[in-house]
Amino acid sequence: MSKQAKVAILGATGFTGEKLVEILLSHPGTEVTYLSSRTEVPVPYSKLFPRFLNKTDLKCETLDIEKCCKAADIIFLSLPHTVSMDFVPKLLAEKKKVIDLSADYRFKDTALYQKYYKLAHKDSKNLPKAVYGLPELFKKDIAKSSLIANPGCYPTSIILALFPLVKEGLVEKKIIIDSKSAITGAGRKAVIEYHYSNISNNLWAYKPFVHQHIPEVSEVLKLSTGTVIAPQFTPHVIGVEAGIYSTIYVTFTKSVTEEKISGIYSKYYKDCPFVRALPGLPRLKDVVGTNFCDIGFALDEKKENAVIASSIDNLVKGAAGQAVQNMNIILGLDETEGLL
Numbered sequence: 534m535s536k537q538a539k540v541a542i543l544g545a546t547g548f549t550g551e552k553l554v555e556i557l558l559s560h561p562g563t564e565v566t567y568l569s570s571r572t573e574v575p576v577p578y579s580k581l582f583p584r585f586l587n588k589t590d591l592k593c594e595t596l597d598i599e600k601c602c603k604a605a606d607i608i609f610l611s612l613p614h615t616v617s618m619d620f621v622p623k624l625l626a627e628k629k630k631v632i633d634l635s636a637d638y639r640f641k642d643t644a645l646y647q648k649y650y651k652l653a654h655k656d657s658k659n660l661p662k663a664v665y666g667l668p669e670l671f672k673k674d675i676a677k678s679s680l681i682a683n684p685g686c687y688p689t690s691i692i693l694a695l696f697p698l699v700k701e702g703l704v705e706k707k708i709i710i711d712s713k714s715a716i717t718g719a720g721r722k723a724v725i726e727y728h729y730s731n732i733s734n735n736l737w738a739y740k741p742f743v744h745q746h747i748p749e750v751s752e753v754l755k756l757s758t759g760t761v762i763a764p765q766f767t768p769h770v771i772g773v774e775a776g777i778y779s780t781i782y783v784t785f786t787k788s789v790t791e792e793k794i795s796g797i798y799s800k801y802y803k804d805c806p807f808v809r810a811l812p813g814l815p816r817l818k819d820v821v822g823t824n825f826c827d828i829g830f831a832l833d834e835k836k837e838n839a840v841i842a843s844s845i846d847n848l849v850k851g852a853a854g855q856a857v858q859n860m861n862i863i864l865g866l867d868e869t870e871g872l873l
Contacts, residue, residue, distance in 0.1 A: 541567035541605035548717045550611040552853035560871030567604040569596040602627045618656040631680050632856045638663035638682035649745035666859045669805045681859045686851030687746040690779040694843040697801040700758045708764040709782040713771040732772045741767040776817045781841040788836045815844040824854035824872045
C-alpha cells in the first residue's frame with residue numbers, strides 16, 4: 534500500500550473506541566481522520582484522554598455522517614448494540630469499508646437478534662453482506678467484504694477453543710462453559726455495580742442460560758462446522774482491569790491422547806499468528822495488552838473428558854485488536870501489522 538488508509542472511529546470515547554484510537558494512531562498503514570461520540574460540542578480528543586497529548590490534534594464531535602464519509606474510507610463503529618444499523622446502510626452506499634464492533638450484523642437469523650437484543654432488525658437487506666470477523670475461520674471472506682461483523686469478546690475466546698475439536702467431530706454436543714471477564718467488557722456506564730469499590734477483589738456470575746453471546750457461538754460453530762452444539766454458559770465479572778478467561782468442559786466421542794489434541798490445534802492454527810496453542814493451561818496476564826488468544830487443555834485419566842482453557846484481552850483480541858486485524862486483511866496488509 535503506497536499511502537495510509539484514512540480511518541474514522543464512531544464511538545471513540547468508550548473503552549473499545551479508546552483502544553482503537555490507541556492502536557490506529559501507532560499503525561504504520563493508517564491515518565485517523567475523524568472521531569465522533571455523544572459529546573455536546575467538539576472537544577480535543579487529548580483533552581478527554583490526556584495520554585494522547587501530542588499524539589493527535591483531532592477533535593471528537595457529534596456524528597456528522599456526511600463529514601465522516603468525506604474524511605475516511607474505513608469506518609470503525611464502536612457504538613452500542615442496536616445503533617450501528619442506523620448508519621451502516623448510508624456508509625455502504627458511500628462505498629465505505631465498515632467494521633462494526635456491535636452485535637448488529639453478527640446474526641444471520643433476525644429472529645435471534647430480536648430475541649436477545651429486544652429490537653427488530655432495521656437493515657435485513659445488508660445482513661447477507663456481513664462477514665463474521667473471526668480471521669482464523671473466515672479470512673478469505675473478510676478480504677472480499679465491505680461489512681465486517683466483529684465478534685463478541687466471549688465468543689472469540691470460546692469459538693477459537695472449540696472450533697477445531699467440533700470440526701473434527703470429537704466432542705459431545707453438551708458442553709459446559711465458564712467464562713470470567715473484566716468489567717470493561719460492559720462498556721463505560723454510570724452504574725453503581727461498576728464502581729471500583731464494588732469491582733475490586735470481587736467476582737460474580739450473571740445471566741446464566743440467557744446470555745446473548747451463546748446463540749452467537751452456536752450459530753458461528755454451526756456455520757463453520759455443520760454441527761449444532763448446545764452449550765451451557767455462565768459468564769462472570771472478575772475484578773481485573775482487562776481480560777477474559779474461558780474454561781470449557783467437554784466429553785469426547787471417543788478416547789483421545791494429548792498428542793492427538795495438540796496435533797489438531799496445530800493443524801488448524803498453524804497459519805494463525807495470534808493463536809498460541811500451549812502445552813499447558815494459559816494464564817490471563819500473558820495475553821493482557823496483546824492480540825493473542827492462548828489455548829491449552831488437560832485430559833482426565835481415562836482420556837475421555839477435557840478441560841479446555843482459553844484467554845484473551847477482551848478489549849484487544851476481543852474487540853479493537855481483532856477489528857484492526859480485520860482491517861489489515863481488507864487492506865491486503867500482513868494481519869499482524871500494528872498489532873505486534
